[in-house]
Amino acid sequence: MRVADQYYRxxxxxxxQLPDVQIIDQxxxxxxxxxxxxxxxxxxxxxxxxxHLRGAGLIGVAGAxxxxxxxxxxxxxxxxxxxxxxxxxxxxxTRPTAVNLKWAIDKVCPRVASGLTLExxxxxxxxxxxxxxxxxxxxxxxxxLHGLPLIEEISERKKxxxxxxxxxCNAGWLxxxxxxxxxxxxxxxxxxxxxxxxxxxETRPRNQGAALTTWELLNEGVPHTLxxxxxxxHLMQNQMVDMVITxxxxxxxxxxxxxxxGTYLKALAAHDNGIPFYVAAPTSTIDFxxxxxxxxxxIEERSGNEVRYVRGLYNGNIVDxxxxxxxxxxxxxxxxxxxxxxxxxxxxxxxxxxNIKLLMNLNR
Ligand code: MRU
Numbered sequence: 001m002r003v004a005d006q007y008y009r010x011x012x013x014x015x016x017q018l019p020d021v022q023i024i025d026q027x028x029x030x031x032x033x034x035x036x037x038x039x040x041x042x043x044x045x046x047x048x049x050x051x052h053l054r055g056a057g058l059i060g061v062a063g064a065x066x067x068x069x070x071x072x073x074x075x076x077x078x079x080x081x082x083x084x085x086x087x088x089x090x091x092x093x094t095r096p097t098a099v100n101l102k103w104a105i106d107k108v109c110p111r112v113a114s115g116l117t118l119e120x121x122x123x124x125x126x127x128x129x130x131x132x133x134x135x136x137x138x139x140x141x142x143x144x145l146h147g148l149p150l151i152e153e154i155s156e157r158k159k160x161x162x163x164x165x166x167x168x169c170n171a172g173w174l175x176x177x178x179x180x181x182x183x184x185x186x187x188x189x190x191x192x193x194x195x196x197x198x199x200x201x202e203t204r205p206r207n208q209g210a211a212l213t214t215w216e217l218l219n220e221g222v223p224h225t226l227x228x229x230x231x232x233x234h235l236m237q238n239q240m241v242d243m244v245i246t247x248x249x250x251x252x253x254x255x256x257x258x259x260x261x262g263t264y265l266k267a268l269a270a271h272d273n274g275i276p277f278y279v280a281a282p283t284s285t286i287d288f289x290x291x292x293x294x295x296x297x298x299i300e301e302r303s304g305n306e307v308r309y310v311r312g313l314y315n316g317n318i319v320d321x322x323x324x325x326x327x328x329x330x331x332x333x334x335x336x337x338x339x340x341x342x343x344x345x346x347x348x349x350x351x352x353x354x355n356i357k358l359l360m361n362l363n364r
Pocket of ligand 1: 054169175208246247248249259260334
């Protein structure tokens with residue numbers, strides 16, 4: 001995507017033999033645009049865990065580049081294979097909910113086996129990670145194409161009136177290598193001249209909606225309005241939302257979907273008001289091995305400080321501000337599960353599916 005007239009992906013490598021990995025450090029957005037150079041698997045594990053980068057698709061691709069860096073570290077420091085195995089386990093354990101991390105590592109590791117030396121293995125892992133990055137971007141481009149008719153249909157029904165779409169968290173290009181999942185059809189519809197407007201949930205506690213989704217939509221010129229997380233129900237009751245599109249971090253085989261905390265409440269409100277609720281995700285986010293989501297998908301619990309403090313710009317500096325009495329007990333579940341029965345359809349790179357059986361067919 002373009003930022004100030006330059007094309008960026010969220011993660012990339014420059015030319016050269018076994019190069020470092022570059023990422024957009026999302027912790028500073030929307031106030032500052034930082035690129036971070038990642039030079040070891042350890043730094044990549046920290047970047048994933050501490051959310052320098054985030055979003056299911058991007059976490060997966062970053063994990064793949066992490067495997068590459070583990071082999072590169074081992075080659076450069078003459079470490080044994082046990083070092084690489086430990087590094088991969090460490091990367092796998094950084095964030096538990098998005099299944100894309102395991103998916104991507106499972107794709108890279110078998111390919112590396114054909115390398116005879118650590119150097120060869122590092123080269124193979126690098127190629128595999130680059131291919132996964134391209135695959136992720138292409139999947140998201142296709143999600144846009146498949147999701148577009150859903151928006152067009154509403155636009156036609158409204159005789160060209162503005163289509164109001166509510167989204168939660170950030171499932172834009174920042175959450176993937178490029179394009180995004182939930183935002184990909186929105187970008188396409190906007191470029192095609194369909195009149196639309198996006199309600200952006202702020203998405204406490206880390207405010208990915210307020211910080212990242214608004215920044216993306218502003219860059220693309222898509223009309224949008226930031227709302228407090230609790231506003232969606234009121235908007236839906238007052239016919240101010242035509243559809244909801246969110247992303248996903250893990251979809252179980254029965255369609256139960258883990259997404260950013262608060263998604264479930266939006267799905268309930270949408271259901272109660274007869275508003276279509278779509279989940280947009282690449283099939284790499286479907287955990288076909290997991291029969292159902294509720295109680296089964298691991299829900300990440302993060303530091304209570306993310307609830308106690310809010311990050312923002314104050315006098316030109318990015319600061320974390322305490323919003324409650326110091327040491328107030330706080331719990332911070334990162335995700336919740338939206339049961340399949342509340343989901344109107346899944347927008348994937350292979351098409352839109354509305355029922356579980358069709359979802360299973362995508363495994364072929
Ligand atoms: O904690 P994050 O920012 O990595 O979580 C990302 C999300 O949960 C988003 O909701 C998104 O929809 C899924 S990632 C494409």
